[in-house]
Amino acid sequence: MNHCGCNDWQSTHRRSMLRRQGQVVPIPRAVLEGESAGMCRRDFLRNGAVAFLTVYGASMLDWGHIWEAASAQAATPGTDPIIVSVFLDGGNDGLNTLIPITGSDYAAYASKRPHIGLAPANCLPLGGAAANPDWAWNPAATGFQHLYDAGKIAVIPSVDYMPPDLSHFHSRAFWQAGELDPNPATGWLGRWVDQNGAADNPLQAVSAGWSLDGSLKSATNPVAVLSSVEDAQFTMNNVWSDPQLMVDTLAGLSVRSAANDAMSAADNAVGGAVNVASRLSALTQPTLPPNGLGYGTTSFDQRMSNLAWMLDSNLGMRVACVSYDDGWDFHDSQVSRQAQNLSRLSTTLAAFQADLEQRGLGDRVITLVWSEFGRRVEDNDSGGGGTDHGAGGLALVIGTHAKGGLAAEFPGISDADLDQWGNLKVPTDYRQIYTNLLGDWMGTDPAAVIPDASSYTPLDLVA
């Protein structure tokens, strides 16, 4: 049996780009040729990040200019703080990620979750300096246990917005926008880039994946999508006498002033694809390096390890977004599906953190892990047990400078504590995370980025 609920999560972003088409450029040539500090062409090839960039919001820039800017950034080692956003697409169930194992909350948990409730004895305790006997991790979340015990996870146990909407699409859009607008023009990190970033370096803000993360949508300063290339070359059967003339002609067809949005999209896509192909034609296929850090082999692992390496390459990167888009939407068969996801996710994030520290980046990077909502407290019996959309999700802030421990209120799950739908109440607004990270971590003014920022008292997540 293979049926798994609403499947909103299924490669939602994999091949679709946002309406705003990007301008596509490869990694700066100067960087590829090893002219810059901290990185050489061989490293790029070995790391599998050789790739192409889709640049957004840089229509005023010519490509040579972008290269120069990124190369200039690469020449000086960075010292500025960085935010990495990891989105769990589908609505992770916080209550089965971090389980209340004592008192009335556990009693309520056990009685409301007859199908998917986990036995405290099997769960992983919260140890280290912030040891906490009232909670335990899902048995599969070994990476989280490791990070928590080392004091590197701040936990926000029930975070959402009011009133919770429970739609995947709205909730994701709200989190990405940093305001309650289902069709936002910009994202919260995109606005930060507009306020604090450079006008000429798209590598300052990168989505590692197939399409631009909504959080990164900017109005003025450029941002980029980085994905891997398999076979980008343009060939055609029976065309071997003069293939160069074919490729040049194809590129030439896209050079014109487009009459409408669709034509502009077609011109950009074709022109960009030909350009990428010619830029990359000299390079050989990259492969992922072996590593002893505990990364796995999934595409999420690959994207995170590439990200660590790019952060180490002094490209001027300040914000990055990665989506873990394998189903977190547990309408049914939750226990096994969530265990698999949490095992992979937590292992990869622990490997990522170790990787950053090994590269000397531990002091510069904070990783925010979030999902668009939490799930219903009471479970159902679909496919052996699942949960409907709910409110009050779990968010984690991970890093050497994260303040380890529970960092916000948990509202409780006894009947009297829940809202009329049987959902967690929402003691923490997600923007209280943003104002904290933008202010205390990035050292910038939250009010310039988050509408009505003063209403969202910053949490205390970083030290």
Next chain:
Amino acid sequence: MAYSYPALPSKPTRAHFQRLLWRAGFAGSHDQVTHYVKLGLPKAVTELLTPFRKNVLVGPVPTDGGNRLQPLDLWGHDCLWWLDRMVRSRNQLVERMTLNLHDLFATSNAGVGNTRHMLRQNRLLRGHAVGNFHGLLEQITIEPAMLLWLNGADSNKWEPNENYGREVMELFCLGNDPNLESLTHGLWTNTNMYTQNDIHEAARALTGWRYDWNKAATGTIKQRENPTFWDAGYHDAGQKTIYGHTGNWDWRDVCRLVVNHPNHAPPYLAYALWSYFIATPPTASAMRQMVNNYRKSGFELAPLLKVILHHPAFYLNLDEPDMVKPPIVFVASGLRNTRRFIKSNSWSWLLDNMGQVPFYPPNVSGWKQGPAFLNTNTAHAYWQTTGYLLDQTIRDPGSQTPKAAVTAAMSALSHPWASSDTRTKLETYASDYATRNGPTLDSHDHVERQTVIRAMLMAGPDGLLH
């Protein structure tokens, strides 16, 4: 019953008919377009809206490696089976609407895990493609693919599952995007938005349908086709209040209440369907005509669709098309324009590269349409697919002037749209090719040059639009 429609263009050119066949079907060969030109626009629209019942499929039956398709058993053959209908069907609008409805009621076999159910749902969509929407909604609500996809089969009175109840409102029938208010000229209103309470009550009302896993696995063919059954013991027969209406509602009542919701009939469905055919938002008068026709007819799609196919906006900018061809449309029309039929499984994986595999929408909200289909990855995949479409179709055309080479390529592809700028650049290519590879061109050169011009017409930027 008196319906009202906008007036059709009075002096249509061949380009009008090409636009009609492109957007209300999957383009057409020269002969197919000529057939509609002879009918004239009014009769052409009528024919598209009135499905043939006999001899629907014209041309050779589809094969893979010389063998007949086995959609239930072999990878990719479900895709080929449907693609073949798009290529061969005389009911072009029916096939295009079936695809549109598949996008609207996006159901993926990745979640259903049963191709038999997917094909059954596909027949249901086809049967209602220009038919009654209320009837379609009733049947799709309780058919096995949807019951598995959105957890209806798991839902019962003790533990109602809200998944279908939510999506039938948010995505299929009512919408929740506040921008709809202005896009529909105020016919859709945020004030009328459904609530979480409506979703929960609808989920209760929808309980009672079950799925027999044993029959699905080992029953008769008919049982395997549809192993769902009604179990009154699983239905919550209590009182529910949905959109302010109180009663002991069941699944039929939910469908009735949904199609009668003020945000459905006028605005959401009409706007959604219009968007599949026309890039600019509907005018206020078009919205009113679609609404009135749909309501007066008791939720019939044909009188609504006829407003769209008659509307001047449908025939605007014939020489500057403003819609992106979805990958499936690109492949089906590519086959029709090159007069080819399904003979291999390549189209299935090519469509995967291009980003649109039928029966596998990315999620319950369907494919992101329009420019969202295009990026540097997919542009390359459209090109790669074009190589397959042109494979072994080009014989030595002999010596040609640059102009004649371009004209021959246009003709061989059933006269696709190409801007005058593009035609000029292709003539320049043909002439440059002769200069660079001459002084005399041999048989291979003629083929190479013709191949490149055709590939440019299909997968160059102009070829991605319709």
